[in-house]
Structure formats: C-alpha cells, structure tokens
Amino acid sequence: MPTRNSKPTLKQLKQNFADVHPPLTPDEAITESSRCLFCYDAPCTRACPTHIDIPSFIRKIMHKDNVGSAGTILDSNIFGGSCARVCPTEVLCEGACVDNTMLNAPVQIGKLQRFACDTAHDQSFNFYQPGPDTGQHVAIIGAGPAGLTCAHELRKKGHRATVHEARSVAGGLNTLGIAAYKITTEFALTEVDRILHLGIDLKLKSRIDGAKLAKLLDSHDAVCLAVGLGNTAPLNIPGEDHKDVMESLEFLFQTHTKPLNKCRIGKHVVVIGGGNTAIDAANAAIRLGAESVTIAYRRDKQSMPAFDHEYEFALASNVDFLFNAKPKRFMTKAGKVTGLRCTRTRLQGKGRNAKLVSVPNSDHTIPADFIVKALGQEPLLDLLKSVPKLKINRKNRIVVDQTTGATSVKNLFAAGDCQADTMEEVVNAVQRGKITAAGIHAMLTEGSPGR
Amino acid sequence: MIAPKSNGQPNLATDFCGIKSPNPFWLASAPPTNSGYQIRRAFDAGWGGAVWKTLNHDPIVNVSSRYAAVDYDGRKIIGLNNIELITDRTLDVNLKEIAEVKRDYPDHALIVSLMVESKRETWHDIVKQTQDTGADGIELNFGCPHGMSERGMGAAVGQVPEYCCMIVEWVKEAAQIPVIVKLTPNITDIRLAGRAAKKGGADAVSLINTINSVMGIDLDTLAPKPAVRGKGSHGGYCGPAVKPIALNMVSQIATDPEINLPISGIGGIQAWQDAVEFMLLGSTSVQVCTAVMHYGFRIVEHLISGMTNWMAEKGFQSTTDFIGKSSPLLTNWSDLDLSYKVVAQIEPEKCINCGLCYIACEDGCHQSINIESVTEKEFLKRTPSAKDRVFTSGNNQYTHGAGDGYVNIFTINQDTCVGCNMCSLVCPVQGCIDMKEIDTGKPSMTWRQYQALLAEGKIDPIQPPEHV
Numbered sequence: 001m002p003t004r005n006s007k008p009t010l011k012q013l014k015q016n017f018a019d020v021h022p023p024l025t026p027d028e029a030i031t032e033s034s035r036c037l038f039c040y041d042a043p044c045t046r047a048c049p050t051h052i053d054i055p056s057f058i059r060k061i062m063h064k065d066n067v068g069s070a071g072t073i074l075d076s077n078i079f080g081g082s083c084a085r086v087c088p089t090e091v092l093c094e095g096a097c098v099d100n101t102m103l104n105a106p107v108q109i110g111k112l113q114r115f116a117c118d119t120a121h122d123q124s125f126n127f128y129q130p131g132p133d134t135g136q137h138v139a140i141i142g143a144g145p146a147g148l149t150c151a152h153e154l155r156k157k158g159h160r161a162t163v164h165e166a167r168s169v170a171g172g173l174n175t176l177g178i179a180a181y182k183i184t185t186e187f188a189l190t191e192v193d194r195i196l197h198l199g200i201d202l203k204l205k206s207r208i209d210g211a212k213l214a215k216l217l218d219s220h221d222a223v224c225l226a227v228g229l230g231n232t233a234p235l236n237i238p239g240e241d242h243k244d245v246m247e248s249l250e251f252l253f254q255t256h257t258k259p260l261n262k263c264r265i266g267k268h269v270v271v272i273g274g275g276n277t278a279i280d281a282a283n284a285a286i287r288l289g290a291e292s293v294t295i296a297y298r299r300d301k302q303s304m305p306a307f308d309h310e311y312e313f314a315l316a317s318n319v320d321f322l323f324n325a326k327p328k329r330f331m332t333k334a335g336k337v338t339g340l341r342c343t344r345t346r347l348q349g350k351g352r353n354a355k356l357v358s359v360p361n362s363d364h365t366i367p368a369d370f371i372v373k374a375l376g377q378e379p380l381l382d383l384l385k386s387v388p389k390l391k392i393n394r395k396n397r398i399v400v401d402q403t404t405g406a407t408s409v410k411n412l413f414a415a416g417d418c419q420a421d422t423m424e425e426v427v428n429a430v431q432r433g434k435i436t437a438a439g440i441h442a443m444l445t446e447g448s449p450g451r
Numbered sequence: 452m453i454a455p456k457s458n459g460q461p462n463l464a465t466d467f468c469g470i471k472s473p474n475p476f477w478l479a480s481a482p483p484t485n486s487g488y489q490i491r492r493a494f495d496a497g498w499g500g501a502v503w504k505t506l507n508h509d510p511i512v513n514v515s516s517r518y519a520a521v522d523y524d525g526r527k528i529i530g531l532n533n534i535e536l537i538t539d540r541t542l543d544v545n546l547k548e549i550a551e552v553k554r555d556y557p558d559h560a561l562i563v564s565l566m567v568e569s570k571r572e573t574w575h576d577i578v579k580q581t582q583d584t585g586a587d588g589i590e591l592n593f594g595c596p597h598g599m600s601e602r603g604m605g606a607a608v609g610q611v612p613e614y615c616c617m618i619v620e621w622v623k624e625a626a627q628i629p630v631i632v633k634l635t636p637n638i639t640d641i642r643l644a645g646r647a648a649k650k651g652g653a654d655a656v657s658l659i660n661t662i663n664s665v666m667g668i669d670l671d672t673l674a675p676k677p678a679v680r681g682k683g684s685h686g687g688y689c690g691p692a693v694k695p696i697a698l699n700m701v702s703q704i705a706t707d708p709e710i711n712l713p714i715s716g717i718g719g720i721q722a723w724q725d726a727v728e729f730m731l732l733g734s735t736s737v738q739v740c741t742a743v744m745h746y747g748f749r750i751v752e753h754l755i756s757g758m759t760n761w762m763a764e765k766g767f768q769s770t771t772d773f774i775g776k777s778s779p780l781l782t783n784w785s786d787l788d789l790s791y792k793v794v795a796q797i798e799p800e801k802c803i804n805c806g807l808c809y810i811a812c813e814d815g816c817h818q819s820i821n822i823e824s825v826t827e828k829e830f831l832k833r834t835p836s837a838k839d840r841v842f843t844s845g846n847n848q849y850t851h852g853a854g855d856g857y858v859n860i861f862t863i864n865q866d867t868c869v870g871c872n873m874c875s876l877v878c879p880v881q882g883c884i885d886m887k888e889i890d891t892g893k894p895s896m897t898w899r900q901y902q903a904l905l906a907e908g909k910i911d912p913i914q915p916p917e918h919v
Contacts, residue, residue: 034525047855276845
C-alpha cells in the first residue's frame with residue numbers, strides 16, 4: 001500500500017509505483033492458459049478493437065510457444081505489450097469472455113498477453129522487416145500509438161515513413177499520459193523501439209503548424225495527422241492560473257519524466273473530474289505521497305465516465321470521492337492554494353443527459369494545497385483550422401472516411417484521437433492507425449483510398 | 452456423506468476367491484507396495500488390500516531415471532510410464548516384512564507378486580517361501596513389458612499362452628493359497644492368455660498390466676523419456692488414459708464362457724466411478740497404482756466414500772449386488788438397434804456461446820449445427836435470462852459472450868443430426884447439450900436382423916444419409 005509518510009524516500013515512491021498487477025510466472029501462465037476454452041469466432045477477439053486472435057495466442061502459451069504467441073498478438077497490435085498493461089480488459093476482451101457466464105471469472109487475457117509479449121521482448125525477438133522500397137514517402141504527424149502504428153504498417157509495405165513529434169519523447173500518451181504505476185516509461189519506449197527498428201525516420205521536437213503541414217503535403221505522397229488532443233478544457237473560474245493548480249496530463253507526464261521525489265505534489269490533493277484520467281491522477285497522487293486525495297465530480301456516481309474497475313481500484317487505494325460537487329473557485333491565501341470552493345448539485349432527469357442544477361446556498365470548501373484538473377482533453381483546434389478545406393465536425397474532430405482514414409483534403413489522412421468523437425484507449429488508436437495505413441497504402445498503390 | 456437409505460449402510464467387504472478384505476480397493480504390485488512401511492501406511496489410510504511388489508530370488512538393479520508422464524493441456528499425469536523393474540530388495544527382507552504386516556493386519560488382503568525364471572523348482576521354492584509368511588494369495592507377474600521380458604520373464608511368459616499355462620501348473624503344484632494370474636495387455640487377444648491361466652488351474656486373474664510404450668522425446672536433448680544418460684527404453688504405460696483399454700479387456704475376460712474366473716480389475720483407476728465401472732463389468736476387486744503415486748494413499752477415502760454413497764443411492768447393499776451388472780449390456784455391434792435414434796438438443800439458457808459444438812460438428816462430424824449471428828438486442832429478446840450477462844462500466848457496455856456487436860447462437864438441425872454425441876462431449880457446460888431419443892416410428896431392428904431380412908427380400912436397403 002502507498003505510504004502516508006509526509007516525506008517518503010525515493011525508494012518508497014518507487015515501490016508505490018511498482019507494478020500494480022505483477023506479471024504471471026511461467027507456471028501461472030500455463031495454468032491460466034489451460035482455462036481458455038478456445039472458442040470458435042471467439043467473443044474476446046471480436047471485442048478487442050484490434051481483433052487479436054486471443055484463443056490462438058493463449059493456446060500457443062499453453063503449448064510453450066511464447067514467441068509464436070507474441071507474434072500472433074503483434075500481428076494485430078504492434079503495441080500488444082502496452083495494451084496488455086493499460087487496456088481496460090474488464091470491458092473489452094475479458095468482459096466478453098464466456099467463462100464469465102460459466103465460472104463468474106474470465107480468463108486473465110491481459111496478463112497472458114503481457115506474459116507472451118514480455119517473453120518475446122526478453123529474447124529481443126524481431127518479428128518484422130520493411131517491405132521492398134516503393135519509392136513512396138509518407139509523413140506522419142504525431143508519434144503516439146496511432147501515428148507509430150500507421151508508420152509501422154506503411155513501412156512493412158515498403159513505403160518510407162517520417163514521423164514528426166512535437167515532444168522530446170516518442171510514444172505519445174502511451175509513454176507519458178498513463179500513470180507510471182500502470183506502465184513504466186522504459187517498457188513503453190521498448191515498444192516504440194521495435195517500431196523504429198523497421199527504419200522509420202523519427203523527428204523529435206518537430207512541431208508542425210499549418211504552414212509546415214502545407215509543405216509536407218507538397219513534398220510527400222501522403223500525410224497522416226495523428227496529433228491526438230491537447231490539454232484539459234479550462235474551467236474559467238477564479239484562481240485557475242495558480243502554480244499549484246495543475247493540468248492532469250502534465251501532472252501524469254512528470255511521473256515519467258522526473259525522479260518521483262521531484263514530482264510536484266501536495267499533502268492534500270483534490271482532483272477535479274470523473275473520467276479515467278482523473279482516477280489515474282488520483283492514484284498517482286496517492287502514490288506520490290499525498291496524505292489525502294479527493295476526487296470531486298460535479299455529477300453523481302452513476303454518471304461518472306470512469307470504468308467501475310478503476311473506481312474500485314481508486315477506493316482500494318484510499319482515494320475519497322465527492323460527488324455532486326461543482327467547482328466554483330480555487331481558494332488561495334498568502335500565495336498558496338488552500339482549497340476548492342464547490343457548489344452542491346443535483347440532477348434533473350435521468351441518464352447522462354440529465355440537467356445539472358446547483359443547490360442554492362450549498363457552497364462549501366474542500367481543503368487542499370494542490371489541485372489537479374482532469375476534465376477531458378480539448379482538440380488542437382488552431383492546427384485543424386489552419387488547414388484549408390479540412391472538414392471538422394461539431395465536436396471539433398477531423399471528419400474521416402471511417403474505412404480508410406481519408407480526410408476532406410487530398411492526400412491528407414487522419415488517425416487516432418484527433419478524428420474520434422469520444423475519448424479512446426490506446427488499443428483504439430492502434431486500430432485507427434492500422435485502418436488509416438491501409439487506406440494510405442491503397443491510395444499509393446491503386447490511386448484511391450478505396451474501400 | 453449422504454445419509455444411508457433405510458436398508459442400511461452398504462457393505463464394501465469383499466471376498467475374492469476366498470481372499471477377504473474390508474473393501475475392494477487394493478494397491479497394485481508397484482512402487483507403492485515396495486515395503487512394509489508403505490503397506491502399513493496404506494492399510495492405516497483405509498486400503499483393503501495390497502499386492503506386494505514382485506519378488507524374485509535375487510534383487511534386481513534399477514536405472515535412474517525411471518518414470519515419465521503425459522500431461523494434457525494443463526493437467527498433470529493423465530498417463531505414466533516406468534522402466535523400473537521388480538523388487539530391488541532381498542527376498543529375506545521382503546518375506547520378513549510380509550509376515551510382520553500380515554500378523555499386524557490380519558483382516559486386510561495381502562497378496563504377493565512373484566516372477567522368477569521359468570524353472571519348475573525355482574517356482575516351487577519361491578511359492579513355498581511366500582506362503583510360509585501367511586500371505587493370503589499369490590499373483591503371478593506375467594505382464595511386466597520391460598526389462599524382465601528380455602530375460603524371459605514377465606510379458607515374455609504372458610504373451611505365450613502355452614508358457615503361461617505351464618507355469619501356472621507348476622505354481623499350483625506347490626501353492627496352498629489362491630493363485631492369481633496377472634495378464635498382459637500386450638497381446639492380440641487377451642482371452643487366449645486368460646484361457647491358458649484357467650487351463651493351468653489359476654484361481655483368479657488380474658488385469659491389465661502396463662501397456663508397452665514410448666513416452667516421448669525431450670525436444671531439447673532429443674533423448675527419449677525417461678532418459679538414462681541420453682538413452683531410453685520402452686516401458687510400461689498406465690494411468691487414467693489407459694482405463695478404456697483395460698475396461699474392454701476386463702469385459703472380454705469376464706464374458707468369455709471358457710474362463711469364468713474372479714477378476715481383479717486394474718488400469719487407470721483414480722476416482723470411485725472408475726472402480727465402480729470396473730466392477731460393473733465383472734471385477735470383484737480393483738487395484739490402483741498411478742493415482743497413489745500421484746497423490747498418495749489418502750485418496751482411498753474418496754474411493755470408499757464415493758462408492759458407498761453411490762451404492763446407498765442405488766440400493767445396493769453389497770458389492771456383489773452390482774458386480775458384472777453391466778456385462779450383458781456390452782454386446783456386439785451387430786446386435787445394436789439400428790432403429791434407435793437420438794439427436795442433440797441445446798438448452799439456450801445454459802449456452803455460453805463458445806461455439807465449440809458448432810466447429811466440432813462442422814469440421815469433424817455431420818454439419819448439423821446452425822450458427823446465427825444476432826445483435827445483442829435480438830439475443831436478449833430470445834434469451835431473457837441473458838440480461839444478467841450485460842454490464843455497464845463508465846461509458847461502456849459489454850456483454851459476456853458478445854463481441855463486435857453480435858452474439859453467436861447455435862441450434863441443432865435435427866433432420867440431419869445423426870446423434871453422434873460429439874457436441875455434447877465438447878460442450879463445457881453441464882446439462883447444456885442433451886441427447887434426446889426421438890421416435891423414428893420404425894420397429895426395432897439390429898444389423899444382424901437387417902441382413903437376414905435383406906437376404907429374404909423382405910426389406911428395402913436403408914438409404915444413405917444426405918451429406919453437405
């Protein structure tokens with residue numbers, strides 16, 4: 001359990017961030033794999049956004065062909081090792097597993113996937129080679145899971161791929177945006193390296209704006225936008241600019257980019273939001289040594305977009321939840337944050353569209369010296385608007401042909417969160433990367449993205 | 452334990468050609484019966500009898516290693532083989548311990564397994580020395596397929612009915628206690644060996660001994676398993692996987708009109724049901740080895756409990772009430788009723804949508820299961836109880852057994868279903884697929900009767916079924 005010492009040592013902090021779900025031992029993997037029924041047209045495979053042939057990779061583990069197993073996984077999902085760690089398997093493959101119906105417990109698909117991928121990784125196994133050079137050159141903007149998957153697929157087909165990444169690290173949110181207790185920076189980067197191994201030109205600290213994008217479109221046979229989303233939406237309430245009011249992704253990034261004892265944290269932390277990122281941030285805050293962490297969410301528990309298993313996990317980590325609390329202002333005194341002023345709310349109507357109304361005279365303050373905002377990311381609207389003729393929808397996402405990733409602009413494609421209407425997982429980004437790569441390949445070889 | 456019925460607690464006491472034991476569960480002549488220490492532990496645990504590991508005048512020399520196993524998809528030891536030989540202890544030590552155990556456990560069955568070279572005097576000598584211990588019976592090891600057979604003993608005797616008969620005669624010349632002949636399965640027709648034993652004067656038979664086998668190859672060293680400095684040798688195969696082979700042979704011996712001897716059944720018994728099955732096909736007692744080597748003597752408690760409760764449920768008071776009861780039901784194929792028909796029936800409420808029945812039928816059997824991919828909404832409409840399989844977590848909804856927006860539903864095409872059982876065998880859910888008898892409207896007719904009617908021109912040939 002996380003330590004509650006006011007000044008935990010670096011060693012303690014590292015322990016706090018150590019694997020929440022330890023990897024399976026070989027004995028555990030063999031035993032667990034033998035539980036798989038080897039379903040036909042398996043629900044788990046269908047429920048996986050990348051459609052990994054799950055019964056097949058599990059059977060290979062059972063028959064001690066771990067490298068073959070990893071090959072099966074990576075064929076469908078080049079981020080298989082990461083997804084094994086960060087996927088919400090409870091609502092995807094494991095949620096679909098028929099063993100739930102029969103035995104009230106699914107096969108531990110995520111852990112088995114990690115076992116296979118880790119074995120292949122330990123053996124430094126190379127699964128893929130670039131295809132014969134086609135002379136075509138694609139630029140990909142963004143080195144997150146969608147962009148890198150797209151580059152990987154194109155490289156396998158023999159196209160040149162150059163990836164432009166604004167940050168100084170590759171991997172996007174998979175490397176930086178997921179709390180380090182779920183996936184270590186080192187592991188995330190090994191999966192990036194496997195992709196780069198194919199001979200992909202990665203340009204870090206290469207931020208692309210509208211003008212540069214226009215040039216890339218001129219100089220390349222195709223361009224793929226995989227820029228993801230930007231920062232959390234602002235609350236536009238007083239005190240938001242204070243240095244101890246932090247944006248959730250920046251807060252999570254530091255667990256990957258700084259020694260844990262140098263990360264910014266307070267004693268009493270409030271996290272604003274009700275999504276999975278809020279839970280990640282709260283869990284990370286507890287593990288960074290905060291004495292109390294409270295998640296404040298303006299709606300009720302039923303409306304919370306976070307997964308049930310994430311909510312349960314946060315409760316088990318001693319995170320407190322305060323529902324129906326709408327932030328009104330950040331309280332400061334003598335230059336320091338002292339709390340979050342909230343108004344109580346209630347819901348009129350049912351479901352997620354219920355109207356939120358403030359309860360009169362219900363203002364109250366949650367004491368806090370450090371506050372994290374986790375309100376959902378906003379699209380990078382400036383970039384999108386700087387591209388002539390690029391169609392965006394009313395949620396400010398790029399409109400694409402869902403079967404090819406093609407945008408309204410000639411030779412311009414998109415993949416990942418920048419074209420998805422809802423918040424998505426790494427595994428969805430990988431699938432979008434695959435689809436868009438197939439669309440680009442079709443255009444480069446057949447003249448149109450096709451279907 | 453369930454309450455016994457009003458007719459009283461079933462009695463497991465066994466009388467096997469005059470050898471009495473508190474229950475029919477004996478340890479087979481094998482590593483678990485190597486010493487007095489082990490057999491005392493076994494009797495204390497509840498075993499009714501034991502067959503002492505095979506004696507010879509001179510102890511043999513063994514190799515290292517000796518055993519190898521077949522595991523199956525996560526379960527250990529569904530089959531076991533060994534290249535261990537008979538006792539490696541001196542005759543004096545064995546005989547002394549046998550006498551002491553028999554003295555201390557007078558109500559348990561203690562049988563001694565013997566195997567010596569094929570000389571009349573040698574057999575007479577060891578038989579006399581053995582019965583001087585007070586042992587209840589002698590079992591002649593005519594079955595061991597490895598090592599000893601190369602020296603003209605074990606299976607080398609059991610495979611030649613004339614030798615078998617001759618040695619039984621020698622033994623019976625000296626023996627004053629019952630003589631059981633242990634038969635080898637490594638023979639084309641086990642009844643020939645059984646008849647030879649009968650002809651020689653045997654009081655009973657036990658079967659099967661181990662099956663000749665090569666267990667496998669180590670894929671790192673390329674050496675056979677078990678390996679002795681990189682080499683291996685064929686050995687005796689036993690364990691749960693051999694039970695069906697043993698049951699067939701027991702049944703053959705039990706129903707042979709020329710043999711008519713008490714049978715001690717052996718071969719893969721690990722659960723009480725296995726023991727009951729051997730007895731229903733004609734065994735009076737059963738012998739166990741592999742399951743004990745795997746789990747220890749303690750398993751006898753489960754054998755006793757399971758058999759007792761089953762007997763109480765069925766109203767059997769003693770084992771003789773059911774020994775051989777299924778023998779008459781095992782007949783020739785030509786006497787089976789061609790007019791009988793079962794078809795599979797899937798209980799939709801129990802189906803977990805794994806698709807194993809479908810793919811087994813489609814690829815391996817008779818293409819008689821329909822697969823229908825329906826939306827989750829349609830699935831819930833058709834299977835109301837499946838609403839328990841739908842969950843919401845955060846913004847996501849998921850359904851056990853569903854994926855990519857659909858659920859596979861399986862139904863039997865009863866017009867083409869031949870009633871082969873395969874789908875019900877692969878189905879992981881108890882009671883989900885049942886085989887139901889359907890009325891074909893045809894009078895009962897065996898193949899034998901069918902041939903006769905055809906010859907008499909009284910019937911048209913049965914038309915072949917339609918295939919995809």
